[in-house]
Amino acid sequence: MLDKLGVARALRELSALLQVQGENPFKVRAYETAARSLEDSPDDLAALVRDGRLRELPGVGAAIEKKISELHATGHTPLLDRLHAELPPGILELVEVPELGPRKIGQLHAELGVDGIAALEAACVAGRVRELRGFGEKTERKILEGIRRLRERPARRMLLPEALSLGERLLAHLRRAPGCLRAELAGSLRRGRETVGDLDLVAAAEAPGPVLDQLLAWPGVEAVLGRGEAGLSVRLAEGAQVDLRVSPPGGFPALLHHLTGSKAHHVRLRGLARDRGLTLSERGLERLDGGGALPAGSEEELYAALGLAFVPPELREDRGEIEAARDGALPDLVREEDVRGLVHCHTRFSDGRATLEELARAADALGMEYLTVTDHSPAASYAGGVGLDRLQAQWDEIARVQALVKVRLLRGTESDILEDGALDYPDRILEQLDVVVASVHSRFRQGEDEMTRRLVRAMRLPFFKIWGHALGRLLLEREPFACRMEEVLDAAAESGKAAVEVNGDPKRLEMTPEHLRLARARGLPVVLSVDAHSVAALGHLRWAVATARRGWVTRDAVLNARPLAEFARAVRPAG
The missing domain is CATH 3.20.20.140 (Metal-dependent hydrolases)
Known part of the structure; x- marks a missing residue:
């Protein structure tokens, strides 16, 4: 199942692939228009599909309505599957290269057999791209420079709304697992960072296995990167990495805290813990003298044990929040x-x-x-x-x-x-x-x-x-x-x-x-x-x-x- 943003991305992918194939420009633009209309609509996609109101959106006719419904329900539509089968898998990565639009990509594929970035680079180095009509030596140099910049770019990150949308859908999926008592977002997403790389999820259950298996049942899982007794890392088809950790119910607050704050924030907290004869880890607070763990039924209690007021997740960056929490000077943040x-x-x-x-x-x-x-x-x-x-x-x-x-x-x-x-x-x-x-x-x-x-x-x-x-x-x-x-x-x-x-x-x-x-x-x-x-x-x-x-x-x-x-x-x- 795809949400509104996921369906919009699929429609834009359809538009790009059809343009590569030389499809009618009006048909190509129709998918782009429908994607924009979907993004701009304030209504929930599930409600639009259920109530038969998709055609109220600008640019959505009967054919596109059917594709949106299919994408929402299954994550697939026959036309997109056919295009994926007919075109090399590297075609879409070419869209990321500056100086290249879908029409030029289609020309490169048809005339030079370019099927990905490696083939494009080889064609440029050999001087074959400049010979094509509409390209030239200057464009060829710009393409090579664009490929270089693309390779130097950091791994794909998601904008905050995209990451939150995906994270919330994953949480809803995990919470349906047998024995799952609680599941929450952690990491930079919980801190509200502008862009997010990996998604960190924390769950509470007496037995972690069914919760881990539930994540594996997510239809977008493309590869398993690692699995332990209480943890699982997967890569999704859209390129995002998801890291799930499962804790017994009593350890959930400490694990959620551990996986939320920045590294610098935790280094400072561990120093405060040592000053109090304690050690702080993902398991929570424990006495250094072997006297056992300090109970912490919430993040608030964990901070209180360190002599601090509760620090909101957005502030956990080691930029003065620990001193403010110690001195009772944390701001009452706007809501x-x-x-x-x-x-x-x-x-x-x-x-x-x-x-x-x-x-x-x-x-x-x-x-x-x-x-x-x-x-x-x-x-x-x-x-x-x-x-x-x-x-x-x-x-x-x-x-x-x-x-x-x-x-x-x-x-x-x-x-x-x-x-x-x-x-x-x-x-x-x-x-x-x-x-x-x-x-x-x-x-x-x-x-x-x-x-x-x-x-x-x-x-x-x-x-x-x-x-x-x-x-x-x-x-x-x-x-x-x-x-x-x-x-x-x-x-x-x-x-x-x-x-x-x-x-x-x-x-x-x-x-x-x-x-x-x-x-x-x-x-x-x-x-x-x-x-x-x-x-x-x-x-x-x-x-x-x-x-x-x-x-x-x-x-x-x-x-x-x-x-x-x-x-x-x-x-x-x-x-």
Whole structure:
């Protein structure tokens, strides 16, 4: 069985393989459209299938509806199985190579018999690729460089939502095992890290065998990497490694704790334990004098035995949390239910895929007090930025929708920070807005000095602004641009006219926890944003909160945890 994200990946794989085979472009695009519609839908896939509502999604007709249903139920569909049989298994790995799209891959396969990265590299080295129409020597060199970078890239990691989705499905599967009393996620996923490599699962059972066998019965298991009496490691078909440890019920809290915190966190705890005449391991706390184990029925009790307050999983990185736990100074971290308004939302006036009315009604359903309409500004022409000629029409639409919903709609912009640090709406427009998110969307390759000057000037502008997705990174795709972060944060704090955004888009999740702590040390307020381009993306709030918690952010620091009047007053551009 595949969930929504798994089915979307399979549809995109269908699209790529069909394009390699030279299929009709309209058919190829149909699978991509259906994948995007599925990802954007706020509804549960099982409910859509059960209620026969798949065809309500844009781009889903009868044929694709059948394939989605098959993929959801079995993880397979005949067309995808046929394509896998007809094309070499290495074809899809070629999609990862820069400079290559499915059409060029099809040409390489048809004309040179390229069936994987090794064959492609050999063809490039032999100078045969440059001879093909549409390639040339320059493209051949770029392909070789792309192969080199691909090989140097770390092993596949998953974005946080993908990892959590897979982890929760695995937990549900394990909990059905005979004798399984409890099963939980551990490792970096439990700590809320932006990307996750291996999945760590911990279970409690009197007899570990049936729980281990239950994991082996998961349909996606491709290989067994190792098995012991109470542990099992497997690799799944999508490339993820899953490590399962099973403990007797009494040892579960200690094992869960052991497999959650970072190595550095545990090294510090073991030192504290030794100072108290104890040893700390996956079995829990034991007396060094041979006096036996200290009972710990929960993680809270384990920390208490070391003289510490309970440390939330997100903070277990050895970045001051142990000292704070000792001194009673741990922060009361922000929670998702603390947030009262959705910030940073795009509609069809720019590059959003939902109307303002659809977003507003969804915000009503979530019980939100306010929603900021922050479509792109004119400089973002690639994203349909709202020019001065369309601004009044957008404001009229906000007024029309406001009459239909309870949630308060605040008119704003995501304004580009231009190359010289200016914002691209004139002051007379900025003064009329309720909120301004200011972000860099271009010239990412400016040098560190230039980018720092650019951002410092933007932070010093007289209008209050929220610094959006600070360093422009796209996780697993694009590195952050270079700037001197502390210098920019100093300028933002000195101006008194800025807040920093925690962007909840799973590909962004900026600011980083380290930068958030620098911002908070300077007294800068925080906004937890969704950067929503669809109704489903309003759910990005969950990931913004997870990142903020890792950055020690408290409720009182979050502007959109405040009531409407306070939030509106705090972010009003004219100050």
